[in-house]
Amino acid sequence: xxxxxLTPVFRALLRVGMPAFVVTMGFGLxxxxxxxxxxxxxxxxxxxxxxxxxxxxxxTLMAVDGASDPLAxxxxxxxxxxxxxxxxxxDLEAMRAQVETIDAVKSADLRIRAGGILQVDVTERDPxxxxxxxxxxxxxxxxxxxxxxxxxxxxxxxLALVAGDGADRAVPEALxxxxxxxxxxxxxxxxxxxxxxxxxxxxxxxxxxxLPEDEPVAALERVIALDQAEDILERDLTVVDxxxxxxxxxxxxxxxxxxxxGEEPTPVTRISGELAGN
Numbered sequence: 001x002x003x004x005x006l007t008p009v010f011r012a013l014l015r016v017g018m019p020a021f022v023v024t025m026g027f028g029l030x031x032x033x034x035x036x037x038x039x040x041x042x043x044x045x046x047x048x049x050x051x052x053x054x055x056x057x058x059x060t061l062m063a064v065d066g067a068s069d070p071l072a073x074x075x076x077x078x079x080x081x082x083x084x085x086x087x088x089x090x091d092l093e094a095m096r097a098q099v100e101t102i103d104a105v106k107s108a109d110l111r112i113r114a115g116g117i118l119q120v121d122v123t124e125r126d127p128x129x130x131x132x133x134x135x136x137x138x139x140x141x142x143x144x145x146x147x148x149x150x151x152x153x154x155x156x157x158x159l160a161l162v163a164g165d166g167a168d169r170a171v172p173e174a175l176x177x178x179x180x181x182x183x184x185x186x187x188x189x190x191x192x193x194x195x196x197x198x199x200x201x202x203x204x205x206x207x208x209x210x211l212p213e214d215e216p217v218a219a220l221e222r223v224i225a226l227d228q229a230e231d232i233l234e235r236d237l238t239v240v241d242x243x244x245x246x247x248x249x250x251x252x253x254x255x256x257x258x259x260x261x262g263e264e265p266t267p268v269t270r271i272s273g274e275l276a277g278n
Contacts, residue, residue, distance in 0.1 A: 058084045060116040067122040071104050075120060078102065087112045104147045129171055130156055132163040132190075144171035164193030173216065177201065180217050183224050184233065198243070206253075207233065210241045219245060 004010045031037050060083050064072040079095055092110045099108040099120065106123040113119040125141040130150060137150035139159075146168065150156060160178050167174065174191050177199060181188055184203070192200045199216055201209040211219050219242040227233045232240070232250070239251035 057087050058116050059087050059090065059112060059118050060084045062118040062120060063113070064120045064122060067105075067124055071102070071122065071124060074102055074104075075099055075122065079120075081118065084116070090118070103145070106141075127156065127159060128175060130159045130161050131168050132161060133165075133168070138168075140168055140171055142171060142175060144168045160188070161190035162193065163190060164196075166196030167191070167193035169196075170199075174199065176217050177211070177220055180220050181224065183228065187233070203233065206238060208239050210239060210243050212243050212245055215245075 031040070059081075062076065062079070062081065062083075064075050067075060078101075079098060081090070090112070092112075096108050096110045099105055099110070099122070104125055106125045108123070109121045111119050125145060125147045127139040127147055128142040129140045130153065131138045131140050131146075132153075137153060139147040139150060139156065140162075141147055153161065160174070162168075162171070162174050170193060177191060178185075178188070181201060187203045187205075187207075189202045189204060192202055194200055194210075198213040199211045201211060201220065203209070209220065209223055223232075223240055223242060236253045237250055238253045239249070241249040241251065
């Protein structure tokens with residue numbers, strides 16, 4: 001025994017292994033009874049609940065900041081919480097994801113604030129354009145994300161109008177075109193997406209500027225520059241076709257061609273040449 005006691009493994013077995021075995025065996029025998037096991041579970045649950053429902057952990061109300069009144073109401077209707085509730089019972093990440101499913105919400109941040117307040121900070125999407133689709137009118141932000149529906153165009157006359165399939169996926173380009181068209185902003189009726197690949201700029205007096213698929217902003221700037229120099233958009237034209245940058249075309253309205261044949265041929269001929277860069 002003396003020689004065994006000098007063995008480190010034997011000493012560790014007696015000092016640590018044996019007590020651990022006895023405690024584990026006793027605990028296992030105690031939990032082998034279903035009644036005792038259920039009673040122990042109830043005690044643990046009661047202790048956990050008593051801690052979680054302490055006043056300092058209770059949430060009593062929700063505050064929504066950064067959202068308009070209609071959006072705040074929509075958030076409250078979507079995130080239904082029965083107050084008071086323990087902060088341990090709230091899944092803030094799941095609630096944040098739920099709030100961000102609302103079209104008008106760009107991002108959201110949820111946290112428990114001092115005083116038992118569920119704080120919801122919202123970044124709302126800013127409307128940039130009105131999109132007329134087959135399903136109706138919608139507000140879009142500067143990325144083309146849908147924000148909300150509109151009952152009528154007159155609800156947001158301050159925003160530019162885009163139409164056509166795929167227009168919502170090309171809003172950044174549409175915004176660049178509207179910025180380039182600022183000198184004739186008063187005459188613009190909207191932008192129409194053609195074939196989901198290019199734009200037509202629609203003006204009053206039933207005029208259109210047909211833009212190419214590539215570099216539409218540069219083509220529009222050429223038309224506007226020539227209009228400022230020659231007032232071509234004030235002439236009796238229906239279409240300025242810039243789809244082929246090497247061969248721009250002007251389409252006359254009604255009997256304008258017949259009238260021009262009795263006048264000097266220079267206006268349309270010279271302007272077409274200038275559009276082509278000749």
